[in-house]
Amino acid sequence: MPFDIALSGINAASSDLEVTANNIANVNTVGFKGSRAEFSQVYSVAGENLSATAAGSGVRVTNIAQQFGDGTLTQTGNSYDFGISGAGFFTLRDGAGYSYSRAGNFHPDDNGNVVNATGQHVQVYPPIAGGTGFDISSLSDLKITTGSAPAKPSVNIGLTANLSSSATAPTGGAFDPTNANTYNSFSTFQAYDSLGATHQVNVYYVKNATTPNTWDVHMTMDGTAVGGTQQMAFSSGGAITTPAGGKLNFGAASPNPGAAPINLTLDMNKVTQFGDASATTAVTNDGNPSGKFSKIDVAKDGTVNAIYSNGATIPLGQLAIATFSNNQGLRQLNDTNWVPSSESGQPIRGVANSGDVGVVQSGQLESSNTADLTAQLVNMIKAQRNYQANAQVISTDDKLTQTIINIRN
CATH class of the missing domain: 2.60.98.20 (Flagellar hook protein FlgE)
Structure with a gap:
């Protein structure tokens, strides 16, 4: 029995090491969320047959729990880098459907679509045609219009003079x-x-x-x-x-x-x-000539505007930020992406800087929330010592068994 108990401890410590090693390996991964191994005690019998003096039969891994605390936002100066301070995920689309991520390192592709490193398209709520605001009931790809902004004829002139x-x-x-x-x-x-x-x-x-x-x-x-x-x-x-x-x-x-x-x-x-x-000390003019695309500007509520050389601003959409009832239930994919499961619930579409949804920070990226290497190294040492201690139990149990064999001989 001690052998089996110690073996379960080795397996648990090995899982703990794997989780910690993964956290350390992704210390520089944008938007990465660390995990934690969770354990529970094991008994050979259960319920009414469990003795009050039962010593237990070891340990098992009950869950690898994702830790969704915010990582540190780092200034990059790149207008296509987005970070979220608070709750929420960017919505991405590819041929397999929608996925969700905290990694906001995006760029425009050859067609002007704003994508991540794997080509997934950033999703926005499109501008309401012929009106103001955005249609949060639908999603569309964020696309940069690099053509010219049309001229606006002057109508109202304001003069400040004496x-x-x-x-x-x-x-x-x-x-x-x-x-x-x-x-x-x-x-x-x-x-x-x-x-x-x-x-x-x-x-x-x-x-x-x-x-x-x-x-x-x-x-x-x-x-x-x-x-x-x-x-x-x-x-x-x-x-x-x-x-x-x-x-x-x-x-x-x-x-x-x-x-x-x-x-x-x-x-x-x-x-x-x-x-x-x-x-005459000042003149205001509501007109402007045609202009060329200059840059994008992203507001705290996720509104993405194209800025032109003539000062014109054209809305391109509002970043579609999703939240979930239970982040712990999200299923992890490659490339720092998640998809919903029955445990997480379906995505709740929201607007940044509103209600419980976080704030979009333009020109910033969220670092891995495992960036505190000191804490990760401490966890690794603890897991290593647990592994060694359980290995020592097996060695001791083996010696005891050998002693008994020698007595009988």
Whole structure:
């Protein structure tokens, strides 16, 4: 009996060594989750026949339990590296179906699909066509669109400026944009048409000779007048009072026959009339030219945006993060992947940074959660000594048996 008990101890220690060795071997594996050997005592009889003084019959491995604690997130600077701080798994797809992983070291393939090292496609919730947000009821491959972003025509222009309260009406005659003696100051900016072409826009300010705190405003585009003369008026405190709402519109202009007409609304609410010199300090413009793909940006909620050279942002999807009722029940596959089982339950689709789902960290990778080599080496030494101790029991039992044989002889 001692021989069998010690043999079970050797087998258990051997399993413990195997688990620890695997943990150590994967210390540099991205997204790896370590395991722990769990044991229970064995008796030769059970139930009502078990004596209160029974010594037991050894030990057995009852489970190799996966440990799903977070690994350390390490900054990489690669925008295609994703880490999850907290609960959740990336959803991946290949010919065999869906699998789930914590390893977020991805890259775009030749077709623009974002994949892992084995070619599995990263899954996202696709953008809602013609709307905002994402459709979390369906999955699609994350694909990088590297073409040009279309131009966006300018519509709303915001001006921040001051018109000097001490200015006097010009005396150079009727307004002429080519004659600086016919206006007091001007603001200049570029507007974009529907094809992305740029057009020079000047807004001229002429102090009204008859009405106090009033300015005549003219606009040209590429040197050609747009619309007629409009007026701005200010209160005694220097705030704009006319036009109502503080916005001017000179009507449509067509400087580019191949593009749609440009119709600008000028928001003048940040134009003042103080004693300082006349100056334009800022211009906002909601238009932009066409642009080339620059990079991707991933938000904490998993939203993936394509960023273009013109500043345009186009949503590509939202990372599909899955959680499970029981991570311990997940079935391990190669390449740091898992698939659900009856014990884990089916994947629960979630959104990062919401509810119990963790936060997506862009440009970071999750290290193995066995990276604490000191703890792993301690476990290895303990397993080794358990193995040696049980081997010594077998040796001792063998000597005792030999002694009995010698007595009988």
